[in-house]
Amino acid sequence: MAAEALCQYLDMSESARHYGGVSAQERKAARRERLLDAGLQLFGTPGGDRVTVSAICAEAGLTERYFYESFRSRDALLLEVLEGVADEVRSAALTALEDADVEPEPRARAAIAAFVEILTSDPRKGHVAMVASAAVEPFRTRRRELLHRFARMVAEESKALYGERAWASPHDEVTALLFVGGLAELVTTWLSGDIEVPPETIVDAATYQFTATAHR
Amino acid sequence: MAAEALCQYLDMSESARHYGGVSAQERKAARRERLLDAGLQLFGTPGGDRVTVSAICAEAGLTERYFYESFRSRDALLLEVLEGVADEVRSAALTALEDADVEPEPRARAAIAAFVEILTSDPRKGHVAMVASAAVEPFRTRRRELLHRFARMVAEESKALYGERAWASPHDEVTALLFVGGLAELVTTWLSGDIEVPPETIVDAATYQFTATAHR
């Protein structure tokens, strides 16, 4: 009977039947997507600390059984949500750099604007990437890694823009982290509503700081 | 019997008796201190997300009853721990400014060094103020407020140092937050062990950034 249950709930590959016009795989994928959306909604909303498996399922309009069909644990889902946002930010920044001018200042502005745009236009994504991910341990480390990677990208870009004279202070890495960390904290504060300025102001300030410290 | 218990456990003012040579008030205060120390130890250590009332009591070598004698809830204690570290940082920074030179760059360095020194010399304090406080909601807001206040202090100092030409970018507040936030994130990363540099490097980088952006 345990084997029956396994076969019935998990091993869909053997008995694929259409339902509502869609295959078993498609239905499973759709449920998975709904769960991820629910995760973004809950994890990305202030007060979303209480994001529990039951809450995610309720938000998705599914029952717990379908949760464990696609995810091993609550953290597994939330991590996937975080990775999704991070990928989006990274690719947007890279695309912005590709499309941007060759002039240093506009290039920096383009990448920074892409970063800020995504995280402020959909506050849920901003909250996930900046706030919620700093909460519990598995995500905290991942968040640091992501910021670190972004900082390395910034440092390399700076070197490409300004050559040897870039990042005059002791270590590239430290200065880049100082910059990226400030940007992150600033977006965090903006999301909380403590500072009421248009996101462009954030972009302006960050761009100015980048050029002021990188190029001397 | 409920009244008895109340009288016995909470209302120490009526029946103060010496024990081990110390008064009831002193014993209570000592227990409170031990609990706060235990809170700093647990809350300030990586993996301290699991800081529970029982764990704090075990660390302090006390039982739960004495916890509720001094604190209403787990968060009440942790908040007090956070406030303690924040006060320490604030007063250290102010003292550093009072004792410092009149020259802009040394003044900035002194305040930054005080900030970094406290949070890196005792990693538990750093962890409480930077990492753990960003975890759950009541602390997150408080952490933002504290950083915001520190940023305002920085902005005012900058204005005093450089006059009208200080903080050239749009808003003082935004630029100051960008700076303080970067410093916070950098200390956070340092605490995690991801970057292995002496704390002075952090101070150098931050001082350089402050002067490079403030004074132009």
Place this chain on the structure above:
DNA sequence: CGCATCTGACAGGGAGCGTTGTCAGATACG
């Protein structure tokens, strides 16, 4: 239609934690 499969609702065991209460032993005071 009859049967296999899918879906949603819900129940229940098990674990962790907060909070209050009980109780025996230790300590000080009359």
Place this chain on the structure above:
DNA sequence: CGTATCTGACAACGCTCCCTGTCAGATGCG
């Protein structure tokens, strides 16, 4: 010494949540 108070260990209740299981009804297939 006897009694009142203090202390530490621990039990017990309630709560929330994770996770698995059951079951009736819906849906597609032969």
